[in-house]
Amino acid sequence: MSNIIYIGYYFKVHPLQPAVEILIAELGYAGFESFVETEDGVTAYIQKEEWYADILDDVQILNSDEFQISFTFEEIEQTNWNAEWEKNFNPIVVDGECAVRAPFHDKFDTKYDIVIEPKMSFGTGHHETTHMMIQHILKNDFKDKSVLDMGCGTGVLAILAELKGAKPIDAIDYDNWCYLNSLENVERNNCKSITVIEGDASAIKNKYDIIIANINRNILMQDMSTYVSKLNKNGMLFLSGFYNDDIPMIQEVCEKHLLKFEEKLERNNWVSLKFLN
Structure with missing residues (x-):
């Protein structure tokens, strides 16, 4: 590289x-x-x-x-x-439960402590979309659930899913640097249940109880049929990477695939939605 x-x-x-x-x-x-x-x-x-x-x-x-x-x-x-990154990356704590920090930061006294070396990858927890996805994971039951983190970036969401008891977990990103960075961060956090895969939606081979997709509106809409086909019955789908104004388009595509809207989170006009299969 x-x-x-x-x-x-x-x-x-x-x-x-x-x-x-x-x-x-x-x-x-x-x-x-x-x-x-x-x-x-x-x-x-x-x-x-x-x-x-x-x-x-x-x-x-x-x-x-x-x-x-x-x-x-x-x-x-x-x-x-x-x-x-060392100049610009400050640690964060989400809802008092999950800290996301770099290796050069002191450890937090939180239930979940995630160490991320972000390099060129998107997903440190600072951006509103990642922050809301962390909130979704904290609020929902992940124990013994199979999980897909689509567009994994740094791997932070997959790592938190494992800390919440999920297994097995696939983390997929089409960007080679994100793929390599996720591998590093998975190892750094001593994760044992995460498989990191380089590719786009065509790389999804398994079926999952939970799919996390924090990408952007156009990609989400384009790949929705793939996500739904890989989501187990009664599975959960968490989406983010778009604005409040984009919700009608996202909902229309989800309802077309018989997904049921469950919850919305909003942060500075960015939104994250939860659907049930």
Whole structure:
């Protein structure tokens, strides 16, 4: 991986909210794979081989009259990445029960303590969608349930699922860096029941009691039939990676597949939904 070069975009945003959330979502659709929120905006990263000169043309918020957004960008050698995360990655505690921290942070006195070396992967718990997925896992019974973490990023949700008693667990991500990072984090947290797989929805071979999919609206809708076909009877499906305004489209697709809406979580206009099969 040492030869991979990333392009880093440094966005200054005013006012910050909800512009930062919208910007991250639109950059995600454009192909950016990792984000760090900063005091005055957000830093976004994309592999140089995925970058092209007009990549920001479809990022509509940059043309909005409601927000002032400026940016600079540069090439970043991957060897600089750990230092970048150590500068920006602060530990979090979700609902007083689950801490997500880096190896260089002190241990928390919480029921669940997860150590993540995020590197270039999305899913440290800081983003609203990951935070809500952690809340779902904390609130629901995972003991002896088979689980799929689709779009696993750092593997944090799969790791928490195992800590909650789930087994076996598959964690899938199409991005090679996320795949490698999840392998590292699974080992770092001494997990024994997680199989990490590199691929997209076509890599799903098993059936599960619980499927967690924190991706984005378009991918979720595209792959819904696959998720449903791999969900056991009376299984639970947790979805996130989209906004409040996207709920009608998501619900329509889910109801088409006879899924029953159960619960909604909301955080800064991002939402996470629970459905039952």
